[in-house]
Amino acid sequence: MNANPYIPILAIAAVGFGFAVFSIAAAAFTGPARYNRAKMQAYECGIEPSPQAAEGGRFPVKYFLTAMLFIIFDIEIVFLYPWAVTFDQLGLFGLVEMAIFIGTVFVAFAYVWRRGGLEWD
Amino acid sequence: MTQDQQGAFGASSTGDTSGYGGLTQAALNIGSSQRPFGGYFDQVADDLERAYPDFADAIERVVVDRGELTLHIKAARLVDVALILRDKLKFEMSMGVSGVHYPDDKDRELHAVYHLLSITNNQRIRLEVSVPDTNPHIPSLVEVWAGSNWNERETFDMFGIIFDGHPGLTRILMPDDWQGHPQRKDYALGGIGVEYKGAVIPPPSDRRSYK
Amino acid sequence: MAPWRSRMGLEEKLPSGIVLTSVEKLAGYMRKNSLWPATFGLACCAIEMMAAGAGRYDLARFGMEVFRASPRQADLMIVAGRVSNKMAPVLRQIYDQMAAPKWVIAMGACASSGGMFNNYAIVQGVDHVVPVDIYLPGCPPRPEMLMDAILKLHDQIYAEKLGPNREKVIKEVELAAMNALPIHQLKGLLA
Numbered sequence: 001m002n003a004n005p006y007i008p009i010l011a012i013a014a015v016g017f018g019f020a021v022f023s024i025a026a027a028a029f030t031g032p033a034r035y036n037r038a039k040m041q042a043y044e045c046g047i048e049p050s051p052q053a054a055e056g057g058r059f060p061v062k063y064f065l066t067a068m069l070f071i072i073f074d075i076e077i078v079f080l081y082p083w084a085v086t087f088d089q090l091g092l093f094g095l096v097e098m099a100i101f102i103g104t105v106f107v108a109f110a111y112v113w114r115r116g117g118l119e120w121d
Numbered sequence: 122m123t124q125d126q127q128g129a130f131g132a133s134s135t136g137d138t139s140g141y142g143g144l145t146q147a148a149l150n151i152g153s154s155q156r157p158f159g160g161y162f163d164q165v166a167d168d169l170e171r172a173y174p175d176f177a178d179a180i181e182r183v184v185v186d187r188g189e190l191t192l193h194i195k196a197a198r199l200v201d202v203a204l205i206l207r208d209k210l211k212f213e214m215s216m217g218v219s220g221v222h223y224p225d226d227k228d229r230e231l232h233a234v235y236h237l238l239s240i241t242n243n244q245r246i247r248l249e250v251s252v253p254d255t256n257p258h259i260p261s262l263v264e265v266w267a268g269s270n271w272n273e274r275e276t277f278d279m280f281g282i283i284f285d286g287h288p289g290l291t292r293i294l295m296p297d298d299w300q301g302h303p304q305r306k307d308y309a310l311g312g313i314g315v316e317y318k319g320a321v322i323p324p325p326s327d328r329r330s331y332k
Numbered sequence: 333m334a335p336w337r338s339r340m341g342l343e344e345k346l347p348s349g350i351v352l353t354s355v356e357k358l359a360g361y362m363r364k365n366s367l368w369p370a371t372f373g374l375a376c377c378a379i380e381m382m383a384a385g386a387g388r389y390d391l392a393r394f395g396m397e398v399f400r401a402s403p404r405q406a407d408l409m410i411v412a413g414r415v416s417n418k419m420a421p422v423l424r425q426i427y428d429q430m431a432a433p434k435w436v437i438a439m440g441a442c443a444s445s446g447g448m449f450n451n452y453a454i455v456q457g458v459d460h461v462v463p464v465d466i467y468l469p470g471c472p473p474r475p476e477m478l479m480d481a482i483l484k485l486h487d488q489i490y491a492e493k494l495g496p497n498r499e500k501v502i503k504e505v506e507l508a509a510m511n512a513l514p515i516h517q518l519k520g521l522l523a
Contacts, residue, residue, distance in 0.1 A: 032341035038428030043402055046422030295453070296418045303452060311452030315445075318520025324450045 065117055076105050154185040161244050162190040165210065172209040173202065181251075191247040196259050199250055203235075203265045212237040212246070215266035218273050220280035222305045230254040231282050235262070252282065261287040279304035348496045356497070360490040363407070363433060366395035367482075367489075370406030370430065372423070374413025377440035380472040381412045389475035394482065403430040408485070409462070410478075414442035415455045427462045435489065437481055438464045441471045 042049040083090065083098050090097075112118060126146040157163050162185055170176045179198035184191040194202055206212040216236035223230055229251040238245050250259055261284035262269045273284045274293040281302040284290055292299060301308055312324030343359060346352045369391075373381050385391045385399065400406040403426045415423055427436070438458050441447035444467040446456030455461060465488065468481040493501050 030342035032344070032432070033337065033339050034432050035338055036428055038425050039404075039431070041429075043404065043429060046425045048425075294418070299417075309452075312450035313456055315450070316515050317522050318515065318518040320522035321516070326451075 062120060069112065069117065072108070073105070076102075151182070151184055151186075153182045158183070158185045158190065160188070161242070162246075165190065165244060165246060168210050169202075169205065173205045175201075189245070189247060191249055193249045193251070196250050196252055199248070200260050200262065200265065202248070203262050206237060206246075206248075207265055210239065211241045212239045212244070214238040214240060215262065215269055215272075218262075218269060218276045220276040220282055220304065222280055224306045226251075228253040231257050231280055233259055233276060233282055257282045258285050259283070260285050261290075263287055278302070281305070344495045344498075346495050352495055352497060356492070356494050357490075359494065360492055363492075364486040364489040367408045367435070367485075368406050369396055369399050369408045369410050370403050370426065371399045371401055372409050372411050372426065374411070374415065374419070375442065377412035377443070377470075377472040380475055381410060381439065381478060384475035384478045389479060391479070391482075394486075396482070403427075406430055407433060408435050408437065410437045410439050411443040411458045411462070411464075412439040412472075414447060414449055415458050415461065416453050417455060420455050420461050423458065424461050435465045435485060436462050437466045437468060437478075437485060439468045439470075439478060439481070440473060441469055444469060447471060 044050070079101065080098070083094055087094065125148045127144075156166075158166065166183065173179070175198070179195055179202055180192055181195060182193040184193065192202075214237065216238055219234040219236070221232040221234060223232065231252050231254060233250045233252075235248040235250075236245065237248065252259055257280075259282055261273055263273065263284075263286070270288070271293060273287055274290060276282050277284060277287075277290050278292040278294050279302055291297065295303065310324070310326035312326055314321045314323045314327075343355055346355060373379075383389060385397050391397050396408075403409070407430070409427060409430065411423065427434070436458070438444045442449060442454065443458045444464075446454055448471070450456065458464060466481045466485050468477060470477055473481075492498070
Protein backbone atom coordinates (compact mmCIF):
# COMPACT_ATOMS: atom_id res chain seq x y z
CA MET A 1 0.00 0.00 0.00
CA ASN A 2 2.86 2.29 0.75
CA ALA A 3 4.91 0.94 -2.12
CA ASN A 4 5.59 3.29 -4.97
CA PRO A 5 2.87 2.66 -7.64
CA TYR A 6 5.41 3.05 -10.42
CA ILE A 7 7.41 -0.07 -9.37
CA PRO A 8 5.38 -2.45 -11.65
CA ILE A 9 6.06 -0.18 -14.63
CA LEU A 10 9.77 -0.32 -13.88
CA ALA A 11 9.53 -4.08 -13.62
CA ILE A 12 7.80 -4.47 -16.95
CA ALA A 13 10.27 -2.08 -18.55
CA ALA A 14 13.10 -4.23 -17.24
CA VAL A 15 11.42 -7.39 -18.58
CA GLY A 16 10.97 -5.77 -21.98
CA PHE A 17 14.55 -4.59 -22.08
CA GLY A 18 15.83 -7.97 -20.98
CA PHE A 19 13.74 -9.75 -23.64
CA ALA A 20 15.07 -7.50 -26.39
CA VAL A 21 18.67 -7.96 -25.26
CA PHE A 22 18.20 -11.74 -24.96
CA SER A 23 16.69 -11.99 -28.45
CA ILE A 24 19.46 -10.04 -30.10
CA ALA A 25 22.22 -11.84 -28.18
CA ALA A 26 20.76 -15.29 -28.81
CA ALA A 27 20.36 -14.57 -32.52
CA ALA A 28 23.90 -13.23 -32.72
CA PHE A 29 25.39 -16.29 -31.04
CA THR A 30 23.31 -19.13 -32.44
CA GLY A 31 22.18 -17.79 -35.80
CA PRO A 32 23.91 -18.34 -39.10
CA ALA A 33 25.58 -15.60 -41.10
CA ARG A 34 25.54 -16.37 -44.80
CA TYR A 35 26.44 -13.25 -46.71
CA ASN A 36 26.58 -12.69 -50.40
CA ARG A 37 27.06 -9.56 -52.50
CA ALA A 38 23.41 -9.17 -53.39
CA LYS A 39 22.32 -9.38 -49.76
CA MET A 40 24.66 -6.55 -48.78
CA GLN A 41 23.35 -4.21 -51.46
CA ALA A 42 20.35 -1.94 -51.13
CA TYR A 43 17.09 -3.44 -52.38
CA GLU A 44 16.01 -1.74 -55.60
CA CYS A 45 13.40 -4.12 -57.03
CA GLY A 46 16.00 -6.49 -58.41
CA ILE A 47 18.16 -4.11 -60.42
CA GLU A 48 21.61 -2.98 -59.43
CA PRO A 49 21.17 -0.10 -56.96
CA SER A 50 22.25 3.35 -58.06
CA PRO A 51 24.39 5.40 -57.52
CA GLN A 52 27.37 3.20 -57.06
CA ALA A 53 29.68 5.84 -55.58
CA ALA A 54 31.44 5.35 -52.24
CA GLU A 55 29.62 3.95 -49.19
CA GLY A 56 28.15 7.35 -48.45
CA GLY A 57 26.87 7.78 -51.99
CA ARG A 58 24.62 4.78 -51.78
CA PHE A 59 21.61 6.74 -50.63
CA PRO A 60 20.39 9.85 -52.46
CA VAL A 61 20.35 12.74 -49.98
CA LYS A 62 17.02 14.10 -51.27
CA TYR A 63 15.17 11.42 -49.27
CA PHE A 64 16.86 12.54 -46.07
CA LEU A 65 16.09 16.19 -46.79
CA THR A 66 12.43 15.47 -47.41
CA ALA A 67 12.16 13.51 -44.18
CA MET A 68 13.93 16.21 -42.15
CA LEU A 69 11.85 19.05 -43.53
CA PHE A 70 8.71 17.08 -42.90
CA ILE A 71 9.65 16.50 -39.25
CA ILE A 72 10.39 20.16 -38.65
CA PHE A 73 7.21 21.51 -40.17
CA ASP A 74 5.10 18.75 -38.69
CA ILE A 75 6.31 19.65 -35.21
CA GLU A 76 5.53 23.27 -35.97
CA ILE A 77 1.98 22.24 -36.76
CA VAL A 78 1.82 20.25 -33.55
CA PHE A 79 2.71 23.40 -31.67
CA LEU A 80 -0.24 25.13 -33.29
CA TYR A 81 -2.75 22.66 -31.87
CA PRO A 82 -2.68 23.89 -28.20
CA TRP A 83 -3.13 27.41 -29.50
CA ALA A 84 -6.21 26.29 -31.41
CA VAL A 85 -7.64 24.67 -28.28
CA THR A 86 -7.11 27.67 -25.96
CA PHE A 87 -7.67 30.32 -28.58
CA ASP A 88 -10.21 32.32 -26.61
CA GLN A 89 -8.22 32.45 -23.37
CA LEU A 90 -5.03 33.58 -25.05
CA GLY A 91 -6.63 36.32 -27.10
CA LEU A 92 -4.39 39.00 -28.60
CA PHE A 93 -1.33 37.89 -26.68
CA GLY A 94 -1.61 34.43 -28.21
CA LEU A 95 -2.01 35.81 -31.71
CA VAL A 96 1.07 37.99 -31.52
CA GLU A 97 3.11 35.27 -29.92
CA MET A 98 2.13 32.64 -32.48
CA ALA A 99 2.73 35.11 -35.30
CA ILE A 100 6.30 35.56 -34.05
CA PHE A 101 6.69 31.76 -33.82
CA ILE A 102 5.38 31.14 -37.33
CA GLY A 103 7.49 34.03 -38.62
CA THR A 104 10.61 32.49 -37.12
CA VAL A 105 9.95 29.12 -38.74
CA PHE A 106 9.04 30.93 -41.95
CA VAL A 107 12.54 32.36 -42.12
CA ALA A 108 13.89 28.82 -42.15
CA PHE A 109 11.30 27.86 -44.79
CA ALA A 110 12.28 30.76 -47.03
CA TYR A 111 15.94 29.83 -46.66
CA VAL A 112 15.29 26.23 -47.67
CA TRP A 113 13.16 27.36 -50.60
CA ARG A 114 15.77 29.75 -51.95
CA ARG A 115 18.62 27.28 -51.47
CA GLY A 116 16.85 24.65 -53.57
CA GLY A 117 16.09 22.20 -50.79
CA LEU A 118 12.58 21.71 -52.12
CA GLU A 119 13.76 20.61 -55.58
CA TRP A 120 13.37 16.88 -56.00
CA ASP A 121 15.68 16.30 -58.94
CA MET B 122 5.93 -5.12 -104.26
CA THR B 123 6.03 -8.86 -103.74
CA GLN B 124 5.68 -11.93 -105.86
CA ASP B 125 2.80 -14.39 -106.09
CA GLN B 126 3.05 -16.88 -103.23
CA GLN B 127 2.42 -20.53 -103.98
CA GLY B 128 1.13 -22.66 -101.16
CA ALA B 129 0.41 -21.60 -97.58
CA PHE B 130 2.38 -24.28 -95.76
CA GLY B 131 3.21 -27.89 -96.09
CA ALA B 132 6.10 -29.97 -97.21
CA SER B 133 7.42 -29.03 -100.60
CA SER B 134 9.88 -31.90 -100.85
CA THR B 135 7.54 -34.81 -100.13
CA GLY B 136 3.95 -35.34 -101.14
CA ASP B 137 1.58 -32.74 -99.76
CA THR B 138 -1.78 -34.20 -98.89
CA SER B 139 -3.09 -31.20 -96.97
CA GLY B 140 -4.25 -29.36 -100.06
CA TYR B 141 -2.81 -26.09 -98.82
CA GLY B 142 0.15 -26.54 -101.12
CA GLY B 143 -1.99 -25.63 -104.09
CA LEU B 144 -3.14 -22.24 -102.78
CA THR B 145 -1.94 -19.14 -104.56
CA GLN B 146 -1.79 -15.82 -102.83
CA ALA B 147 -1.79 -12.90 -105.22
CA ALA B 148 1.10 -10.47 -105.19
CA LEU B 149 0.79 -7.27 -103.20
CA ASN B 150 1.11 -4.40 -105.65
CA ILE B 151 -0.11 -1.11 -104.35
CA GLY B 152 -0.74 1.75 -106.73
CA SER B 153 -1.95 5.21 -105.96
CA SER B 154 -5.63 5.87 -105.45
CA GLN B 155 -7.45 8.40 -107.60
CA ARG B 156 -9.65 11.25 -106.47
CA PRO B 157 -12.36 11.36 -105.18
CA PHE B 158 -11.23 9.33 -102.18
CA GLY B 159 -14.54 9.21 -100.37
CA GLY B 160 -15.60 10.15 -96.86
CA TYR B 161 -13.46 12.73 -95.09
CA PHE B 162 -10.30 11.74 -96.96
CA ASP B 163 -10.88 14.35 -99.66
CA GLN B 164 -11.20 17.07 -97.08
CA VAL B 165 -8.03 15.94 -95.34
CA ALA B 166 -6.09 15.80 -98.59
CA ASP B 167 -7.35 19.24 -99.66
CA ASP B 168 -6.49 20.79 -96.28
CA LEU B 169 -3.06 19.25 -96.38
CA GLU B 170 -2.43 20.55 -99.90
CA ARG B 171 -3.53 24.02 -98.91
CA ALA B 172 -1.43 24.11 -95.73
CA TYR B 173 1.62 22.44 -97.25
CA PRO B 174 2.28 23.67 -100.80
CA ASP B 175 5.06 21.11 -101.36
CA PHE B 176 2.50 18.36 -100.89
CA ALA B 177 3.07 16.67 -104.21
CA ASP B 178 6.82 16.64 -103.61
CA ALA B 179 6.67 15.04 -100.19
CA ILE B 180 3.92 12.49 -100.71
CA GLU B 181 4.94 9.52 -102.78
CA ARG B 182 1.55 7.86 -102.88
CA VAL B 183 -1.93 8.17 -101.45
CA VAL B 184 -3.68 4.86 -100.89
CA VAL B 185 -7.33 4.50 -99.91
CA ASP B 186 -8.10 0.87 -99.19
CA ARG B 187 -10.89 -0.73 -97.18
CA GLY B 188 -12.03 2.60 -95.79
CA GLU B 189 -8.60 3.75 -94.56
CA LEU B 190 -6.32 6.50 -95.87
CA THR B 191 -2.58 5.95 -96.06
CA LEU B 192 -0.13 8.66 -97.09
CA HIS B 193 3.26 7.37 -98.17
CA ILE B 194 5.75 10.12 -97.33
CA LYS B 195 9.41 10.65 -98.07
CA ALA B 196 11.56 10.28 -94.96
CA ALA B 197 13.21 13.70 -95.31
CA ARG B 198 9.86 15.53 -95.27
CA LEU B 199 8.29 13.60 -92.44
CA VAL B 200 8.70 16.19 -89.69
CA ASP B 201 7.25 19.01 -91.81
CA VAL B 202 4.20 17.00 -92.78
CA ALA B 203 3.74 15.84 -89.18
CA LEU B 204 3.85 19.41 -87.86
CA ILE B 205 1.29 20.54 -90.43
CA LEU B 206 -0.95 17.62 -89.56
CA ARG B 207 -0.70 18.30 -85.86
CA ASP B 208 -1.12 22.08 -85.95
CA LYS B 209 -3.29 22.89 -88.96
CA LEU B 210 -5.30 19.73 -89.43
CA LYS B 211 -5.69 18.98 -85.71
CA PHE B 212 -4.31 15.46 -85.59
CA GLU B 213 -3.40 15.79 -81.93
CA MET B 214 -2.74 12.17 -81.19
CA SER B 215 -0.26 9.72 -82.57
CA MET B 216 -1.17 6.14 -81.79
CA GLY B 217 2.41 5.00 -82.10
CA VAL B 218 4.98 3.82 -84.59
CA SER B 219 4.76 0.39 -86.13
CA GLY B 220 7.54 -1.18 -88.14
CA VAL B 221 7.15 -3.43 -91.16
CA HIS B 222 9.85 -5.41 -92.90
CA TYR B 223 9.53 -6.33 -96.60
CA PRO B 224 12.71 -8.25 -97.33
CA ASP B 225 11.91 -8.62 -101.05
CA ASP B 226 11.40 -4.91 -101.68
CA LYS B 227 14.91 -3.80 -102.54
CA ASP B 228 15.82 -0.31 -101.21
CA ARG B 229 12.52 0.02 -99.42
CA GLU B 230 12.77 -2.81 -96.94
CA LEU B 231 11.88 -1.11 -93.69
CA HIS B 232 8.63 0.81 -93.33
CA ALA B 233 7.56 2.85 -90.34
CA VAL B 234 3.82 3.33 -90.03
CA TYR B 235 2.30 6.13 -87.96
CA HIS B 236 -1.39 6.05 -87.06
CA LEU B 237 -2.80 9.50 -86.35
CA LEU B 238 -6.06 10.34 -84.66
CA SER B 239 -7.86 13.68 -84.70
CA ILE B 240 -10.02 13.86 -81.61
CA THR B 241 -11.65 17.15 -82.60
CA ASN B 242 -12.65 15.95 -86.06
CA ASN B 243 -12.95 12.21 -85.36
CA GLN B 244 -10.61 11.32 -88.21
CA ARG B 245 -7.92 8.70 -88.55
CA ILE B 246 -5.16 8.59 -91.13
CA ARG B 247 -1.96 6.66 -91.54
CA LEU B 248 1.50 7.83 -92.58
CA GLU B 249 3.99 5.36 -94.03
CA VAL B 250 7.70 5.99 -94.53
CA SER B 251 10.00 3.57 -96.39
CA VAL B 252 13.74 3.38 -95.92
CA PRO B 253 16.36 0.97 -97.26
CA ASP B 254 18.02 -1.55 -95.02
CA THR B 255 21.46 -0.13 -95.80
CA ASN B 256 20.53 3.32 -94.47
CA PRO B 257 17.62 2.90 -92.07
CA HIS B 258 17.36 6.50 -90.83
CA ILE B 259 14.06 8.25 -90.23
CA PRO B 260 13.70 11.64 -88.50
CA SER B 261 12.27 11.30 -85.03
CA LEU B 262 8.82 12.68 -84.25
CA VAL B 263 9.44 13.10 -80.53
CA GLU B 264 9.22 16.90 -80.83
CA VAL B 265 5.90 16.66 -82.62
CA TRP B 266 4.18 14.04 -80.45
CA ALA B 267 5.98 13.41 -77.17
CA GLY B 268 4.42 9.99 -76.77
CA SER B 269 6.38 8.71 -79.75
CA ASN B 270 9.42 8.40 -77.52
CA TRP B 271 8.95 4.84 -76.34
CA ASN B 272 7.17 3.77 -79.51
CA GLU B 273 10.23 4.73 -81.57
CA ARG B 274 12.47 2.90 -79.13
CA GLU B 275 10.34 -0.21 -79.59
CA THR B 276 10.47 0.08 -83.39
CA PHE B 277 14.23 0.48 -83.19
CA ASP B 278 14.51 -2.54 -80.93
CA MET B 279 12.35 -4.79 -83.07
CA PHE B 280 13.29 -3.64 -86.60
CA GLY B 281 16.49 -1.64 -86.44
CA ILE B 282 15.08 1.63 -87.79
CA ILE B 283 17.25 4.43 -86.41
CA PHE B 284 15.33 7.60 -85.53
CA ASP B 285 17.54 10.69 -85.92
CA GLY B 286 17.04 13.23 -83.19
CA HIS B 287 15.60 10.84 -80.64
CA PRO B 288 16.72 11.81 -77.11
CA GLY B 289 17.67 8.28 -76.09
CA LEU B 290 17.36 5.53 -78.65
CA THR B 291 18.03 2.32 -76.72
CA ARG B 292 16.47 -1.10 -76.60
CA ILE B 293 13.27 -1.24 -74.65
CA LEU B 294 11.88 -4.77 -74.89
CA MET B 295 14.99 -6.90 -75.30
CA PRO B 296 17.95 -6.80 -72.91
CA ASP B 297 20.28 -3.89 -73.56
CA ASP B 298 23.06 -5.93 -75.11
CA TRP B 299 20.91 -8.06 -77.43
CA GLN B 300 22.20 -8.59 -80.96
CA GLY B 301 19.75 -8.52 -83.84
CA HIS B 302 16.28 -7.16 -84.38
CA PRO B 303 13.70 -9.81 -83.54
CA GLN B 304 10.66 -8.78 -85.61
CA ARG B 305 12.47 -8.80 -88.95
CA LYS B 306 11.42 -11.54 -91.32
CA ASP B 307 14.88 -13.12 -91.39
CA TYR B 308 15.19 -13.37 -87.60
CA ALA B 309 14.69 -16.93 -86.43
CA LEU B 310 12.02 -17.54 -83.82
CA GLY B 311 14.54 -19.25 -81.59
CA GLY B 312 13.41 -21.96 -79.30
CA ILE B 313 15.09 -25.17 -78.31
CA GLY B 314 14.13 -28.77 -78.87
CA VAL B 315 12.34 -30.43 -75.98
CA GLU B 316 13.78 -33.71 -74.72
CA TYR B 317 11.32 -36.41 -73.86
CA LYS B 318 12.13 -39.98 -72.96
CA GLY B 319 13.23 -41.40 -76.26
CA ALA B 320 12.61 -38.44 -78.53
CA VAL B 321 13.42 -34.79 -79.05
CA ILE B 322 10.56 -32.66 -80.28
CA PRO B 323 11.95 -29.76 -82.37
CA PRO B 324 10.84 -26.19 -81.58
CA PRO B 325 7.79 -24.86 -83.43
CA SER B 326 9.84 -22.94 -85.98
CA ASP B 327 11.53 -26.14 -87.12
CA ARG B 328 8.52 -28.38 -87.21
CA ARG B 329 6.99 -27.47 -90.54
CA SER B 330 7.86 -25.05 -93.28
CA TYR B 331 5.57 -22.06 -93.16
CA LYS B 332 5.78 -19.91 -96.21
CA MET C 333 32.92 -5.70 -47.85
CA ALA C 334 34.39 -9.07 -48.69
CA PRO C 335 35.60 -11.23 -47.09
CA TRP C 336 32.57 -11.51 -44.81
CA ARG C 337 32.80 -13.78 -41.85
CA SER C 338 30.20 -16.37 -42.68
CA ARG C 339 29.29 -18.96 -40.12
CA MET C 340 26.77 -21.70 -39.74
CA GLY C 341 24.02 -21.50 -37.19
CA LEU C 342 23.95 -23.46 -33.96
CA GLU C 343 21.58 -26.04 -35.38
CA GLU C 344 24.12 -27.06 -38.03
CA LYS C 345 26.75 -27.84 -35.42
CA LEU C 346 24.79 -30.35 -33.34
CA PRO C 347 26.06 -33.95 -33.45
CA SER C 348 23.94 -36.61 -35.01
CA GLY C 349 21.59 -38.24 -32.55
CA ILE C 350 18.28 -37.89 -30.78
CA VAL C 351 18.91 -34.20 -30.07
CA LEU C 352 19.53 -33.43 -33.71
CA THR C 353 16.45 -35.36 -34.81
CA SER C 354 14.26 -33.46 -32.36
CA VAL C 355 15.75 -30.15 -33.42
CA GLU C 356 15.17 -31.10 -37.05
CA LYS C 357 11.54 -31.87 -36.37
CA LEU C 358 11.07 -28.67 -34.40
CA ALA C 359 12.85 -26.48 -36.94
CA GLY C 360 10.96 -28.14 -39.79
CA TYR C 361 7.63 -27.60 -38.04
CA MET C 362 8.41 -23.97 -37.35
CA ARG C 363 9.71 -23.26 -40.83
CA LYS C 364 6.80 -24.80 -42.69
CA ASN C 365 4.04 -23.33 -40.62
CA SER C 366 4.36 -19.73 -41.66
CA LEU C 367 6.17 -19.51 -44.92
CA TRP C 368 6.03 -15.94 -46.15
CA PRO C 369 5.87 -15.72 -49.91
CA ALA C 370 7.68 -13.04 -51.87
CA THR C 371 5.61 -11.46 -54.63
CA PHE C 372 6.97 -12.67 -57.93
CA GLY C 373 3.81 -12.71 -59.96
CA LEU C 374 4.77 -11.97 -63.52
CA ALA C 375 1.85 -12.90 -65.78
CA CYS C 376 -1.36 -14.88 -65.80
CA CYS C 377 -0.29 -17.31 -63.07
CA ALA C 378 -0.13 -14.29 -60.78
CA ILE C 379 -3.90 -13.95 -61.08
CA GLU C 380 -4.34 -17.52 -59.87
CA MET C 381 -1.84 -16.88 -57.09
CA MET C 382 -3.87 -13.84 -56.03
CA ALA C 383 -7.00 -15.96 -56.15
CA ALA C 384 -5.30 -18.51 -53.94
CA GLY C 385 -4.55 -15.75 -51.47
CA ALA C 386 -8.04 -14.32 -51.59
CA GLY C 387 -11.15 -15.40 -49.73
CA ARG C 388 -12.36 -18.59 -51.38
CA TYR C 389 -9.08 -20.49 -51.67
CA ASP C 390 -7.49 -19.10 -48.58
CA LEU C 391 -3.74 -19.11 -48.12
CA ALA C 392 -4.17 -17.41 -44.77
CA ARG C 393 -5.02 -20.80 -43.29
CA PHE C 394 -1.31 -21.59 -43.64
CA GLY C 395 -0.24 -18.15 -42.47
CA MET C 396 0.81 -17.32 -46.00
CA GLU C 397 -1.47 -14.44 -46.90
CA VAL C 398 1.34 -11.96 -46.20
CA PHE C 399 3.02 -11.59 -49.58
CA ARG C 400 6.12 -9.62 -48.67
CA ALA C 401 7.20 -6.98 -51.15
CA SER C 402 10.74 -7.09 -49.84
CA PRO C 403 12.72 -10.29 -50.40
CA ARG C 404 14.54 -9.82 -47.14
CA GLN C 405 11.42 -10.75 -45.20
CA ALA C 406 10.31 -13.65 -47.38
CA ASP C 407 11.17 -17.34 -47.36
CA LEU C 408 9.28 -18.62 -50.36
CA MET C 409 9.51 -17.27 -53.90
CA ILE C 410 6.59 -18.38 -56.06
CA VAL C 411 7.70 -17.60 -59.62
CA ALA C 412 4.29 -17.19 -61.20
CA GLY C 413 4.49 -16.48 -64.89
CA ARG C 414 6.86 -16.37 -67.81
CA VAL C 415 10.35 -14.99 -67.23
CA SER C 416 11.77 -13.06 -70.18
CA ASN C 417 15.47 -12.77 -70.87
CA LYS C 418 15.32 -9.19 -69.65
CA MET C 419 13.74 -10.24 -66.35
CA ALA C 420 16.13 -13.09 -65.60
CA PRO C 421 18.86 -11.05 -63.85
CA VAL C 422 16.19 -9.31 -61.77
CA LEU C 423 14.84 -12.70 -60.72
CA ARG C 424 18.30 -13.85 -59.71
CA GLN C 425 18.99 -10.67 -57.74
CA ILE C 426 15.73 -11.00 -55.80
CA TYR C 427 16.51 -14.64 -55.07
CA ASP C 428 19.99 -13.71 -53.84
CA GLN C 429 18.58 -11.02 -51.58
CA MET C 430 16.32 -13.47 -49.79
CA ALA C 431 17.65 -14.78 -46.49
CA ALA C 432 18.26 -18.50 -46.10
CA PRO C 433 16.37 -20.81 -45.61
CA LYS C 434 14.54 -20.10 -48.84
CA TRP C 435 12.53 -22.19 -51.27
CA VAL C 436 11.26 -21.67 -54.81
CA ILE C 437 8.05 -22.91 -56.42
CA ALA C 438 8.00 -22.68 -60.22
CA MET C 439 4.30 -22.06 -60.75
CA GLY C 440 2.84 -22.81 -64.13
CA ALA C 441 4.17 -24.22 -67.36
CA CYS C 442 6.12 -21.09 -68.31
CA ALA C 443 8.10 -21.01 -65.09
CA SER C 444 8.71 -24.76 -65.12
CA SER C 445 9.83 -25.16 -68.71
CA GLY C 446 9.09 -22.12 -70.82
CA GLY C 447 5.52 -23.24 -71.41
CA MET C 448 4.03 -22.51 -74.81
CA PHE C 449 6.69 -19.84 -75.45
CA ASN C 450 9.55 -21.74 -77.02
CA ASN C 451 11.29 -18.68 -78.51
CA TYR C 452 14.12 -16.19 -78.22
CA ALA C 453 12.56 -14.02 -75.57
CA ILE C 454 11.51 -16.38 -72.78
CA VAL C 455 13.76 -18.32 -70.42
CA GLN C 456 12.92 -21.99 -70.90
CA GLY C 457 12.29 -22.79 -67.27
CA VAL C 458 13.38 -20.73 -64.27
CA ASP C 459 15.62 -23.56 -63.13
CA HIS C 460 18.07 -22.01 -65.60
CA VAL C 461 18.22 -19.07 -63.18
CA VAL C 462 17.32 -20.20 -59.64
CA PRO C 463 17.21 -23.61 -57.96
CA VAL C 464 13.62 -24.87 -57.86
CA ASP C 465 12.09 -27.06 -55.18
CA ILE C 466 8.60 -27.71 -56.58
CA TYR C 467 7.53 -27.57 -60.21
CA LEU C 468 3.84 -26.93 -60.63
CA PRO C 469 2.40 -27.56 -64.10
CA GLY C 470 -0.70 -25.89 -65.43
CA CYS C 471 -1.64 -22.99 -67.61
CA PRO C 472 -2.55 -21.55 -65.23
CA PRO C 473 -2.72 -24.02 -62.36
CA ARG C 474 -5.90 -23.72 -60.36
CA PRO C 475 -5.58 -22.23 -56.87
CA GLU C 476 -6.19 -25.68 -55.43
CA MET C 477 -3.22 -26.97 -57.42
CA LEU C 478 -1.07 -24.19 -56.02
CA MET C 479 -2.16 -25.10 -52.52
CA ASP C 480 -1.35 -28.74 -53.20
CA ALA C 481 2.13 -27.69 -54.32
CA ILE C 482 2.51 -25.63 -51.16
CA LEU C 483 1.45 -28.56 -49.02
CA LYS C 484 3.93 -30.84 -50.75
CA LEU C 485 6.56 -28.19 -50.09
CA HIS C 486 5.49 -28.18 -46.45
CA ASP C 487 6.13 -31.92 -46.25
CA GLN C 488 9.49 -31.43 -47.93
CA ILE C 489 10.45 -28.70 -45.47
CA TYR C 490 9.35 -30.80 -42.50
CA ALA C 491 11.54 -33.64 -43.72
CA GLU C 492 14.64 -31.49 -44.26
CA LYS C 493 17.66 -32.65 -42.34
CA LEU C 494 20.25 -30.50 -40.59
CA GLY C 495 23.95 -30.76 -39.91
CA PRO C 496 25.63 -34.13 -40.49
CA ASN C 497 22.34 -35.75 -41.54
CA ARG C 498 21.99 -33.19 -44.29
CA GLU C 499 25.47 -33.83 -45.57
CA LYS C 500 24.65 -37.56 -45.71
CA VAL C 501 21.48 -36.85 -47.71
CA ILE C 502 23.37 -34.56 -50.10
CA LYS C 503 25.95 -37.28 -50.74
CA GLU C 504 23.27 -39.89 -51.40
CA VAL C 505 21.37 -37.65 -53.82
CA GLU C 506 24.55 -36.76 -55.67
CA LEU C 507 25.53 -40.41 -56.01
CA ALA C 508 22.10 -41.32 -57.32
CA ALA C 509 22.19 -38.50 -59.86
CA MET C 510 25.64 -39.49 -61.08
CA ASN C 511 24.58 -43.09 -61.58
CA ALA C 512 21.23 -42.30 -63.16
CA LEU C 513 20.56 -42.75 -66.86
CA PRO C 514 20.56 -39.49 -68.86
CA ILE C 515 17.20 -38.42 -70.26
CA HIS C 516 18.07 -39.04 -73.88
CA GLN C 517 18.83 -42.67 -73.05
CA LEU C 518 15.61 -43.23 -71.18
CA LYS C 519 12.94 -45.10 -73.07
CA GLY C 520 9.40 -43.92 -72.62
CA LEU C 521 6.24 -43.86 -74.68
CA LEU C 522 7.90 -41.98 -77.51
CA ALA C 523 10.71 -44.50 -78.08
